[in-house]
Amino acid sequence: MNENLLIQVEKKLSKCNRCGTCTAYCPVFLQTNEEWYSARGRMALLEAVTKKRIKENAFYRDVIFSCLYCYTCVKNCPVGVKVDEFIILAREQYIGKKGLPLIQKLGLETLKNKKTLGSGIKTLRLLNRCSPRFIKKVFLSLLSKNGNRIIPPFAKKSLSEQLPEKIMVKKPKLKVAFFTGCLIEYIYPEIGISLLNLLKNQRIEIIIPKEQYCCGIPLLTSGDREGAEFLARKNIKLFTTLDVDYIINACATCGSTLKDYERLIGKWKLKNENSDFKIQNPKLSVSNWAKRIYDVSEFLVKFTDLKFNPTRETKVTYHDSCHLRKRQGIYEEPRHILKSISSIDFIEMEEADFCCGGGGLFSFKYYDISKKIAQRKIHNAECTKTEYIITGCPGCILHLNDILTQKKSFQKAIHLVELLR
Ligand code: SF4
Ligand code: SF4
Known part of the structure; x- marks a missing residue:
């Protein structure tokens, strides 16, 4: 570990008084009951290193x-x-020395190149059509050792292949850019389409820039900070040149990452490299970047009249995605929306803010732990006897529906915008 980082880590680590409060909350510790898997244990080990x-x-x-x-x-x-x-620091240091496993490295590198990513997804789609068993056996087993895992296939057409780059409305109230994120773009375009219809009905003009990149979180959490910064710069450059008022997203993880770009790249660096960013739109400048990013639920509450019709009349409960509630502080807005629709019966579940266990790449490597964490969540959700678990994160939807399907549950996880029109 280099000297500067060592001093930085030691100074910050000394703040932890080892009280152990975190052990009462950490989902991984609660499942494994091993000190090293709590925040306190992880930090003690980092200090020892x-x-x-x-x-x-x-x-x-x-x-x-x-x-x-x-x-x-x-x-x-x-x-x-x-x-x-x-x-993140510990992973960055470790990967800097030891490198990433080859398959993970290749996958993450692909996110940095739109052409390669596009061709890779087309090839996988084709293979899946010709031989879904091959994909399940070879591709998924490379990603996850658990053969029972249910991962939805890539959509036949990605969101940007289905839509024009600009969706115009008469006399727009506002103009927004939609940051789609990889899951909505390639696996759940229906979430994106629901969101676009919803905004169109509210007379909001939408741009879906085709040149947008992954938000960077898979790279950051894999220890590749440089790669994540590369993607952040690409997105800032692109979005700050658009003639829009706000950037909206429907993925809790992407949203929290976008809002955190300043911390990722560094305040100083952003302010001193304006020439690099060629800002044309003062509304979306680098300095007010995070303030212009909205999760769809906070956007709807702040800028619309909340006069929505439900796509179905049903009973629902709500799961707080960690990246929406704990990272962005958004939990009242989706509930406010759900309660505002008279034909929706909203029933709060116990421990609504308990993690679903997905955690992006975590669930591939630690599927057994991930599954057990989800089972606690699903037990609480099923106790509400509702038809749908509503949430604001496609990553949670993917993980919850995997476990719900394996369990043959009567519930299904869907995105908030899929319930509205
Ligand atoms: S990180 Fe955990 S052990 Fe350390 S001060 Fe915070 S709650 Fe206490
Ligand atoms: S971020 Fe979550 S999983 Fe990681 S140590 Fe903290 S509580 Fe545990």
């Missing part, structure tokens, strides 16, 4: 990579230790 008391061995690797990046510990730490920053 920085002080060269232990080596960065396979056990250390396992401890720093088996964190969901769910922010639960940060939210509940009485002295405000930024555990998430340590986790």
